[in-house]
Amino acid sequence: MNIHFYTNIVTIIISMLMMLPVALLLDGIFRKLLAKAHNRVGPSIFQPFYDLFKLFEKKRSDSAGYKSLFFRVVPVLYFLSTYSLFLFILGVIQFQFDFILLIYMIVLSSALYILLGLVSNSPFGVFGSMRDMLLMICYEVALTVCIFSFIVYSDVLSLSQVNQSWLLFKLPLVSICMVVITLVETRITPFDTTDAEPEIMGSVETEFSGRSLGLLELSRQLRFLFFILLLIRFLFNPVSAVSFIILFILMFFILLLSEATSARFRTDQTFNWLIIVLMLSVMGFIRIHFLVW
Amino acid sequence: MHDFSLPIGPVNPSIKEPACIQLNLDGNMIKNAKLNLGYAHKGVEHLLEGKKIEQALYIAQRICGICSFCHSNGFNQSIEKILDYDAPKRVKYIRTLVTELERIQSHMLWMGFMFHEFGFETMFQYLLRDREHVLQLFERVTGGRVHHAINKPKTVRYDLKKQDITFILEKMDLLEKQFKKYFGIIKKDGVTKERLVDVGLISKKRAKRFCLVGPTARASGINNDIRDKHPYDAYPYLDFEVIMRKKGDAYTRLIVRLLEVLESIKIIRQLMKGLPEQKIPEAKLIFIEKGMSTSQVEAPRGENFYFTTIKNNKVDRAKIRTPTFAVINILPTLLENRPVGDVPVILHSLDPCFSCMERVIIVKDKKREVIDEHTFLHKYCDHHH
Incomplete structure (x- = not known):
C-alpha cells in the first residue's frame, strides 16, 4: 500500500464529512432567503445546525412505534442510503455501468422513505407513504430515462466519463424533465404533495422524534444538495470552479424561486403532471436516436 | 387501501381552532365525513x-x-x-x-x-x-x-x-x-x-x-x-x-x-x-x-x-x-366524494370560527342530556335540512 492510497482515503473521508455542514448551511441559506422573499426576518443561517443538535440531544418519545424494530432502524438506513449517493458525485464509486447503481441507490432511498411512513404508527404517515408511492411510479421511471438519456448521448459507460458540457442545450426536453423531477424529489412547491402540512400534518415524519427525526431532517438536506449537484453534473458539467459556483447558485435560486412563487398541486394533479414529464423524457430519449445514430 | 379512517383535528395545522372532522376514506376519496365539535365551548x-x-x-x-x-x-x-x-x-x-x-x-x-x-x-x-x-x-x-x-x-x-x-x-x-x-x-x-x-x-x-x-x-x-x-x-x-x-x-x-x-x-x-x-x-x-x-x-x-x-x-x-353556526352544517356534505387534499381548502373556504359558535343545548325530559347545537339540529330537527 503506497502513500497515495492513504491520501485518497483521507481525502474521500474529509470530502464526505464536508457534505454534512455544506448541506446544513445550504438549508439555512435557503430558509433565510425564503424568509426574505416572504418579507419575514427568518431564522439564522445556522438554524439547521441548532435544530439538529437539539434533536440529537432529545430523548426519544414514547410513541408505540418504537416497539417495532423497523421503526428504529429504517431512519438510519434511509440516512445511509441518501448519504451514500454522494459517493457517486464525488467520483469514489467508478466502474462501468455505475449509473445503474446510482439509479438503484436513488430508488432505494425513496423506497426507504416510503417504508418510514408505513412502519410508523400514524395514519398520516401511511397516507404520506401512499402518496409518495403513487408519485414514485412516475418520477423514478422518468429519472431513470433522463439519466440514461444523458449517458447514451455522451456515449460513455460510466458517470465519471461524461465529459460533454452544456447538455442542457443539446437535450433540452430531458433537462427540463430533470429539473421537474428534482422539484418532486426535494419536495419543493408546486410538487411537494407528499409533505403537504395542512392536508396530512407531518406526513411520513409525523410519528418520529429525537434522533430519528434528526436523521430524517439531515437526509432531506443532503438530498437537496445531492440533486443540485446532480443537475449541475448532467445539465452543465462545468470545467472551472468559478463556473461551478455560478451554476450552483443559479440552480439554487431556481429551486428557491419555485418554492417562493407557487402553490401546491393536489396528488392527482401532481400525478397528471408527472405523466406528462414521463412522456417528455421518453420523447427526449427517442430524440437521441436521430441526434446520435 | 380501503375503509380507512382519518381524523382531521382536534389539533391539526389545517384547522386553526379545535374541531374534529372524522373522515371515512375509500383510498384517497372521502366516503363520508362527520364533524365533532365541543372542544371550545365557553358557555358565553x-x-x-x-x-x-x-x-x-x-x-x-x-x-x-x-x-x-x-x-x-x-x-x-x-x-x-x-x-x-x-x-x-x-x-x-x-x-x-x-x-x-x-x-x-x-x-x-x-x-x-x-x-x-x-x-x-x-x-x-x-x-x-x-x-x-x-x-x-x-x-x-x-x-x-x-x-x-x-x-x-x-x-x-x-x-x-x-x-x-x-x-x-x-x-x-x-x-x-x-x-x-x-x-x-x-x-x-x-x-x-x-x-x-x-x-x-x-x-x-x-x-x-x-x-x-x-x-x-x-x-x-x-x-x-x-x-x-x-x-x-x-x-x-x-x-x-x-x-x-x-x-x-x-x-x-x-x-x-x-x-x-x-x-x-x-x-x-x-x-x-x-x-x-x-x-x-x-x-x-x-x-x-x-x-x-x-x-x-x-x-x-x-x-x-x-x-x-x-x-x-x-x-x-x-x-x-353567529354566522359560522349557519355555515358549518354544510361541511360534511361538501366533503363527500372529494379527495383528502381538498379538505383544508373546502373547510377554510367556509371561513369557520369555532370558538364563537359552539353552543350547548340542554334537553330536559325523562332523560337529561347535554348536547351541542349541531348535534341537536341533526338529532331532533331533521326537517331543518
Whole structure:
C-alpha cells in the first residue's frame, strides 16, 4: 500500500464529512432567503445546525412505534442510503455501468422513505407513504430515462466519463424533465404533495422524534444538495470552479424561486403532471436516436 | 387501501381552532365525513346571564377574537333598541368605520390562511404583512389592535381627530393598491385556479336549503347582506354594492371576499368624506327595568343575530347566533366524494370560527342530556335540512 492510497482515503473521508455542514448551511441559506422573499426576518443561517443538535440531544418519545424494530432502524438506513449517493458525485464509486447503481441507490432511498411512513404508527404517515408511492411510479421511471438519456448521448459507460458540457442545450426536453423531477424529489412547491402540512400534518415524519427525526431532517438536506449537484453534473458539467459556483447558485435560486412563487398541486394533479414529464423524457430519449445514430 | 379512517383535528395545522372532522376514506376519496365539535365551548350565553349591561358588553366583545366589534355592536344595538334611542350620526359613522375595518382585517386573515392551505406561503405572508396596516388603524382609532372596545351604550369611547382621517385615507390608498395587485395574481395563477375552481361547489338551491349566510351565500348568488336588507348604523347614508357571484365554488368565495375588501375601502372613503361635525355624547350609566329586543349586524362572516332580554338592569337571557353556526352544517356534505387534499381548502373556504359558535343545548325530559347545537339540529330537527 503506497502513500497515495492513504491520501485518497483521507481525502474521500474529509470530502464526505464536508457534505454534512455544506448541506446544513445550504438549508439555512435557503430558509433565510425564503424568509426574505416572504418579507419575514427568518431564522439564522445556522438554524439547521441548532435544530439538529437539539434533536440529537432529545430523548426519544414514547410513541408505540418504537416497539417495532423497523421503526428504529429504517431512519438510519434511509440516512445511509441518501448519504451514500454522494459517493457517486464525488467520483469514489467508478466502474462501468455505475449509473445503474446510482439509479438503484436513488430508488432505494425513496423506497426507504416510503417504508418510514408505513412502519410508523400514524395514519398520516401511511397516507404520506401512499402518496409518495403513487408519485414514485412516475418520477423514478422518468429519472431513470433522463439519466440514461444523458449517458447514451455522451456515449460513455460510466458517470465519471461524461465529459460533454452544456447538455442542457443539446437535450433540452430531458433537462427540463430533470429539473421537474428534482422539484418532486426535494419536495419543493408546486410538487411537494407528499409533505403537504395542512392536508396530512407531518406526513411520513409525523410519528418520529429525537434522533430519528434528526436523521430524517439531515437526509432531506443532503438530498437537496445531492440533486443540485446532480443537475449541475448532467445539465452543465462545468470545467472551472468559478463556473461551478455560478451554476450552483443559479440552480439554487431556481429551486428557491419555485418554492417562493407557487402553490401546491393536489396528488392527482401532481400525478397528471408527472405523466406528462414521463412522456417528455421518453420523447427526449427517442430524440437521441436521430441526434446520435 | 380501503375503509380507512382519518381524523382531521382536534389539533391539526389545517384547522386553526379545535374541531374534529372524522373522515371515512375509500383510498384517497372521502366516503363520508362527520364533524365533532365541543372542544371550545365557553358557555358565553350563560356567562352573560345576570350581568349588568356594562359588564355584559365587555363579555360580548370578547366572544370572538377576529370580529369582536360586531359582537359588541350587535349587543349594543339590541340595548339601544330597548331604549328606543337613535345614536348621533357621527357615532354611527365611527361604528361603521370600525365594522368595515374589521371586515377588511378578517377577510385578509382569511385570505392569507386560504393561500396557506394550498401551500402558497408567499401570498400568506404578504397578506399578513398588509393586515398590519389595518391593525395600526385599529390602534389609532380604538386603542386596541385586536379587541376594539370602542362601543358604549348610546355612544362610543373615542372621537376621530382630523389627523386620524388623513392617516386612514393614506392607509386605504395603500391597501387598495396592494389588493389590486393580489387580484391580478389570483386571476392569473394557474395552480391557485387548479386548486380552487369547482372545489366545494354550493348551488343557490343548496345554499338556501342550508340557510347559508355572509360571503359564502353571496358567492352562491343569495343576497342576504344585512347592510343592504336591514341597514343599520351609517349604512342607509352610504352608496355601496353587494358583491354577488353565482358559481359557488371555493374560487368564487375567494373572489367575493377580495372584492368585498375593495368595497369596504370604498365605504370607508365615503365615511371619511361625509363624517358629520358633531360632538359625541359622553358615556353614562343606563338603567333598563324590563325589555326585550333583537338585533342583526353583518359580521365579516355573515349575519350576527342577537336576542336579548333585560330584567332589573341585568341580562336575563341572551341568545347569539353567529354566522359560522349557519355555515358549518354544510361541511360534511361538501366533503363527500372529494379527495383528502381538498379538505383544508373546502373547510377554510367556509371561513369557520369555532370558538364563537359552539353552543350547548340542554334537553330536559325523562332523560337529561347535554348536547351541542349541531348535534341537536341533526338529532331532533331533521326537517331543518
